[in-house]
Amino acid sequence: MALYRGLNTCTLRSHRSYSILCKTYDSCSSKKYPQANEVPKRLLFWERDRKGGYDTKEKVSTLQHIRKGLTEVKSEFKLLAEEAKEFLASDPLLIARPGETDLLWCFNEPSVLEQFVTTSDSDHNEGYSSCGLDMSPAGRALFHGYLDTRVPKDGRIKRAGYCAMRSQRIRKAFKREATYNWNLYNTLVLKVRGDGRSYLLNISCEGYYDITWNDIYHYVLYTRGGPYWQIAKIPFSKFILGSKGRIQDKQTRMRLDRVTHFGITCGDKINGVFNLELEYIGLEFDPTHDEDFAYEMYKTDRYIVGV
Numbered sequence: 001m002a003l004y005r006g007l008n009t010c011t012l013r014s015h016r017s018y019s020i021l022c023k024t025y026d027s028c029s030s031k032k033y034p035q036a037n038e039v040p041k042r043l044l045f046w047e048r049d050r051k052g053g054y055d056t057k058e059k060v061s062t063l064q065h066i067r068k069g070l071t072e073v074k075s076e077f078k079l080l081a082e083e084a085k086e087f088l089a090s091d092p093l094l095i096a097r098p099g100e101t102d103l104l105w106c107f108n109e110p111s112v113l114e115q116f117v118t119t120s121d122s123d124h125n126e127g128y129s130s131c132g133l134d135m136s137p138a139g140r141a142l143f144h145g146y147l148d149t150r151v152p153k154d155g156r157i158k159r160a161g162y163c164a165m166r167s168q169r170i171r172k173a174f175k176r177e178a179t180y181n182w183n184l185y186n187t188l189v190l191k192v193r194g195d196g197r198s199y200l201l202n203i204s205c206e207g208y209y210d211i212t213w214n215d216i217y218h219y220v221l222y223t224r225g226g227p228y229w230q231i232a233k234i235p236f237s238k239f240i241l242g243s244k245g246r247i248q249d250k251q252t253r254m255r256l257d258r259v260t261h262f263g264i265t266c267g268d269k270i271n272g273v274f275n276l277e278l279e280y281i282g283l284e285f286d287p288t289h290d291e292d293f294a295y296e297m298y299k300t301d302r303y304i305v306g307v
Helices: 062-089
Strands: 101-104 118-119 130-135 141-147 164-168 187-193 198-204 214-222 230-236 240-243 259-266 271-284
Touching: 118 130, 118 141, 130 164, 141 259, 164 198, 187 198, 214 230, 214 259, 259 271
Parallel strands: none
Antiparallel strands: 101 271, 118 164, 130 141, 141 271, 164 259, 187 230, 187 271, 198 214, 198 259, 214 240
């Protein structure tokens, strides 16, 4: 995976500038060759972090880490006790009843909104869009904002205009990461009230290796404007695999036992206000749907098509 990790080039006697996408630079001396430009080290397959270069971590001191850790000890032990009770008294669901929708999130209380985060291009100085997730006058979740496709004149950004909401990573006690297990179901169910725009549904299935950190399955949600609610039922077999916004040539079916996040993106390149109201998001088992994967999975020679 880190096959080309050590590929270095020292200097070139040229006045061409290096790519701004490469963040790490070579340590060649510029004193010996004052007219030579430094060429960055090329890391083709190795991913440094899960955020793809976006530094979103809060920088705190060691003392603040200790203080925050001590304040969370009590809540973490409570979470551990609840986890033990669920394990001892749980009756595992072996069969999903056909036609019944099991709710993942029911947006009837403000506390449910804390399980989601919103982001836009303006948060990273890459555009002018803005968004938020609040309670609507009807007592449901309202994903709203303003989509702006203007590109900043910094010579770096080529396209702009997106707003997104995403569920936070579920975890167990003491910050242990966990995943959703949706193997009993084959359909995603949403009850929404839209504004006529098209939204992108995203289901993340992060793996252990860095090449799978950005594996996201997408499907387009078409909404109709007006005062009426609509119920959208989308089979998981219709979702298509993408990575960093690019559809992959080699498609695979979704790992329903490795789901880490669910999100919704507004990026239809139409400037203006958007509003998407959500009542619930759930799962359903449809016995009439027996399709494993809706798209062709081509067999190609090795090292020809990327994952």
